[in-house]
Amino acid sequence: MNTANRTHHWIIVGGGTAGWMAAAAFSAKLDASEHRITLIESDAIGTVGVGEATVPHLRYFNQVLGIDERDFMRETQATYKLGIEFVDWGHVGDRYLHPFGVYGEPAHQVGFFQSWLKARSLGDKAPLEAYAPGAVMARHERFAYPGSSAHPFSRKYSYAFHIDASRYARFLRRYAEARGVVRIEGKVSDVQRSSVTGDIQQLTLDSGERLWGDGFIDCSGFRAVLHGQTLGVGFENWSQWLPCDRAVAIPSASQSAPRPYTRAIAHAAGWRWQIPLQHRTGNGVVYCSEHMSADQATRKLLESMDGEPLAEPNHLQFTTGVRSKSWSHNSVAIGLSAGFLEPLESTSIYLIQSAIMNFLECLPRGEENAVEALRNEFNRRMALEYERVRDFLILHYTLTTRDDSAFWHRMRTLERPHSLERKIALFREQGQVEHYELGMFLEPSWLAVYEGQGLLPERWHPAADRAAEGALLASLRRFREETARWVDTLPGHDHCLTQLGMEADEAPWPPAAMSLYGVFS
Amino acid sequence: MTAVNSILVYGGSLDGWMAAALLARSLPLTVTVLDTQPQESGVEATLPAITGFHHRLGLNERALIDNGIATPTLATHYRASDSWVPFEAPGFTLDGLPFHHYAVYGHLNGRLEAAFDAFSLPAQAARRQRYHPQSNDAGSLLATLNSGLQLDRDRYRSVIMALAKELGVHRRTGALLKVERAGDDVESLLLEDGERLSAELFVDADGALMSDAQKEQTERLASAEGFAVERLVAPQTEVACPCTRVTQREEGWELERGTAACVERLRLGAEDSPSEFGRYCPTPWMGNTLAVGQAAGELEAFVTGPLHWLQTAVVRLLDAFPASTDWRATRAEYNRRTLLEWRDRQAFFELHLYLAAHSQGASDVWRQRWHKVDNPELLRWLTLFQTAGLVASRELQALPDALRVSLLLGHQLWPQACDPQVSAREPAAVAHELAKMRQMIDRAATQLPPYP
């Protein structure tokens, strides 16, 4: 990318969630006198149109852009999200919540989980989620901003949203256009590269219009017009571990008040989601085509919906994996063009955000060797992000004890990546979660899934033995009861949503952080 | 599966007693120290993390300082470049971007008008021989007064030993006759008086328990070859300065640390014969024996002495202390994390070779030494920083990147570019911000009380 002293022209190909998030962030963060931004999108091709469950990091993105959270919620028909409920994953009939928050209180210099293990051995079988204020709130369909009360529980959770993603894209489009982003409707039909450097120089649209650019952002979704079709960047296929490769989605009319959490319900050949928005519910079945047909999947979806279908089934195909380089030559892939991981933990929009924020840090500058170093750094960061999410997703499948279908048999017995095998072995021994700092899922999330799916170590940290048994049991019981009592004082989620439109109750929303667990915890 | 009920710490050095005290304080187990009664003197330099250890031990740090056993350190003074390196990053984050980008931008425009350490209150306080304890109020400038401690090793060891005994640590004296082994495990220690000592876990703070396999695996850093440590301890003759001093000589470094009572000069110098310097064991925990502190690896790290690494080792062990000897994965994870830490220490040492080789009038010796460094990760980090001003993202930093940045900028090794979000700003406006910040720090530094 040429970084000489003149206006730098960025061309974003694609106007889905990724394209408009990139356009909005660039227009907010880059100086307009030095950077010009054009976005091309094709109405004929359209967007994926699903992708509605988010994680708390999105609040940070909005905060950086200076977006009013209440405006955002009204515009995207958003509901609050406190976590994800997993149903039938460990075995048929079980359920657990992976909340955006932390568990209990550490004691004797070891994490709460160790006390929990000890208490369990003494006969207290309350699930881990009973100690996560965020999870208890979700179960009781309550909501309040973290940090909104002086109670210590108020600092132990975070929240995200369920949104109408196409409305979010439109919302960001207005934001970006107001800041000078030029939108062009059209289809990229030809890409011209430099014969010397291999860099992309020019795009030709089907209208015949030609566009010169210095840097390109490939947000063209699964098509990967620049990274795949033009630059031929390799794709690392991960379907050996995550073999689901199809989805069918149908929105339905809401039947009841929206729950403040996403649901992921396992079925014989994959799983299905339920995402409650203000005005409708998003539903979809993710499945493995080797074990289920499109008709079976559609039938399964229609049978499981409580409300009227609001649209025709939207069938999607994908391959799980990641581009070997997110940034190649003068083009950066963001969104589905960079890789795909099934939406089990609502990670896609987060990965878009992470790519945008990392790219802004790694923005080309200096001499060619600087750009090379920045490119390597960006690619290294993104590879780590994807790989850590991958391992966490595989965990959900590999810990299953289900053996009721060929699909589950396969998942139960598959050979795990080495990096994951090591983590599980460590946990099995004494409940330790492998220590790392980068990536979105840290210790509380690993605990949620390990415990939720029934993998428990046989022993615990000896420091947990320092508490007297009676006192330990009493303190855990107190924490649980206190949590339940506190949650009972909070308003219903439904009520919080109806308050959104009312100016009178404009309590400022809490600050956001790049963390799944909250600003305070 | 055998429950871990007892720990035997071999070696009565400060390392051994510190390990025993932390373990006894944290675990409901029997801890015994086989006290080899080594003679120790000199000064130990630690990082600010020492305060956390003291807190964990229930030790009154204030009393240590008041009794002259400990002297706070606010920075490390690199004499060749006259730069003062504090423990945390100078300056403040502005608009979400790290401060160093602004300093680099100011420098590239010729408008910085001050050294990088002019933006750090602890560095400025140390420069002026002033000191104030760190404030807990995050909004206060005094909250940046992060300090490590210089410890009088002998007296500090007595304090830790007394505390360990209070915490129930048993002390056993005697000379080791033989280590009796079964495979990788130590079965017992046979003493000269005929007694046998045994435990489920042996913590080796001396090196005497290392197995042949461990010795075979022990490696030496190629980049540390040709260095040896010479230690000189003398009574203190001046007012102790709240800093560590590093002087670069023609062929090595001299590190100077002091408390009210004594000064220690460490010469890290050229040596033809092989030395212990740069030696490390990649599997410090093998069988039922865990080598910690200097027994596990020896590498001077300029801003901190070896005690810090003893403490991180014990904390790492405590993080996942095994309830039973069925500890294979726990042990592997311990060794994995220790090796990561070692690599970070290695990089920090090698960064000093880089600084030395790039200092004004550096001799060929230094240039050749740097030339021999084979550390792709450090090179990648340096290239990114030097060409683009960006700090590569890294996790589990044993020595924080803020130190690396302060060292490079303090040695006038400025990046060639900075974040475009900063360089999009008006140079005069940035220069104004920088001047304001510098004046504020300057004023605050002159208002601090003199040390001691």
Ligand SMILES: Cc1cc2nc3c(=O)[nH]c(=O)nc-3n(C[C@H](O)[C@H](O)[C@H](O)COP(=O)(O)OP(=O)(O)OC[C@H]3O[C@@H](n4cnc5c(N)ncnc54)[C@H](O)[C@@H]3O)c2cc1C
């Ligand atoms: C089944 C399913 C469920 C999901 N659920 C979630 C979820 O709950 N949470 C979450 O975070 N994510 C989820 N995702 C992912 C999420 O949908 C995507 O990350 C998000 O939509 C971003 O997509 P995109 O912008 O990269 O691509 P798209 O939405 O496909 O947009 C591509 C854009 O490129 C344009 N384009 C393509 N080719 C050309 C061309 N030649 N010329 C011009 N324009 C072109 C298109 O017109 C379009 O504007 C889900 C994905 C799937 C498949």
